[in-house]
Amino acid sequence: MTPNRLLIVAAVAFPLTACSDMSPTQQRALTGTTGGAAGGALIGAIAGNAGMGAAIGAGAGLAGGLLYDYHKRTEQSAYQRGVQTGQSQRSN
Template sequence: AVLLLTAVMALAGCANMSPTGQRALSGGAIGAAGGAVLGTVAAGNPAVGAAVGGAVGAGVGAALPQIENSLNGN
């Protein structure tokens, strides 16, 4: 129940954000989760993995439209 409430509150917080901000936030959250898992498995340190994954995910999320345009030849 706590996880569901947290997810609802996080999504409601995105309502007034720009699309770039939403992508950066989503990418950061996904990157942090993935980084925490990989950090735990590879180095035994989920905090470092989450920090690195979150930073990379936020950057990729924010830059996604430019990346897609480059891949499509635009």
């Protein structure tokens, strides 16, 4: 394997292993932040200030990631309540 290919594989694999011991909330916040920063940097580069775009995008991405996490946790909680209700009705 060439050194460049090895660096590419390491660059892809490292973030995946770094997230393995994170909670789902932390993973969603990180994903939102990095995605927002990347998108913001791209838009900021077009507008003339990639750093400012990345900072704004990271903040918006973090907020989006946390909102999505809240939605998923609420959804899971509702599912668990439904399962418990179904089990208690079946046992009667």
